[in-house]
Amino acid sequence: MLAMPAMAEPLRLAAAGSLRAALAEVSAAFETAPGGVAVAQSYAPSGLLRQRIAAGEAFDVFASANMEHPRAVERGQPTAAFARNRLCALARPGLEVTPEALLARMLDPALRLGTSTPGADPAGDYAFALFARAEAVQPGARAALEGKARLLTGGPDSARPPEGRDPYAWQFERDAADLFLTYCTNAVLARAADPRLQQVAVPPALEVAAEYGVVVLTPRPEAAGFVRFLLAPPGQEILARHGFAPPASP
Incomplete structure (x- = not known):
């Protein structure tokens, strides 16, 4: 044979x-x-x-x-x-936020801001680069945003969603954040999993490539x-x- x-x-x-x-x-x-x-x-x-x-x-x-x-x-x-790719913000259902008001909403002490983990996940590095750009728009914004950011995804010890669940929609489902900075491509997938979520564009002054x-x-x-x-x-x-x-x- x-x-x-x-x-x-x-x-x-x-x-x-x-x-x-x-x-x-x-x-x-x-x-x-x-x-x-x-x-x-x-x-x-x-x-x-x-x-x-x-x-x-x-x-x-x-x-x-x-x-x-x-x-x-x-x-x-x-x-x-x-x-x-580009960064976008995901917002919980019912939260009033526009691209023009995004920085003010991120700085609001009453709102919880989620990001990925810098160093482990570039999405977190890009979010913190956005915080640096925010300093030119509003002095003091960088320190305030870095201080309040919740590093919810991308790290070695980050909480993992159940199998088959979108990791970003799940953050809102478990009430971990009011706003979350992530890639726009991730935001589209999160909204497909939960159409109630809002995708908010990052204004040009804060954009990070x-x-x-x-x-x-x-x-x-x-x-x-x-x-x-x-x-x-x-x-x-x-x-x-x-x-x-x-x-x-x-």
Whole structure:
């Protein structure tokens, strides 16, 4: 009997949690593309994934919600920017808030402001960068916002939602925050889980760009192929459907 050809090992992808829906679709498309293979996907906050990779956990590709974490674990291949995101605010049902009043509402001592965890999750770093921008709008705002922010997601010890529940809608369900700063793509998913939530745009004076980076970690041809697919029109079209913008021009 003829021996059956050996199946290629799955590609090991480590990716930011905010990419879960988009990269699950990218991975499915890559698996059926020429040269594609099955993709074993692991999602977690980018900073925690960087720590796991630095400690020796084996992955072929690392897709992060910032450029710094993949650059910290580069192994000869440079990090490529592949998408951009923006911050939005999620507000609990019934809370009166507009983009123009967002800073005042975040500063309101009576309102609880949630963010992700800086260092472990870039969404938290971007939120604190927004706080720094707020200082130019209202002196003293940075210290006040940093002092009141509740680091509710993205950390190694953050409370985890029940299986299958949206992590941001769940924060409101358990009454942990009145406002929550997160990626706009996350806000869309949270509102799909609970349409009563409000998505509030961040005003231009406070906007912070979120640049996503991807790096190849092993010499496997499939790893480089996955990144090419991600950067090519098929991958970019999938990312756009999930609310991501293309990377900034060099």
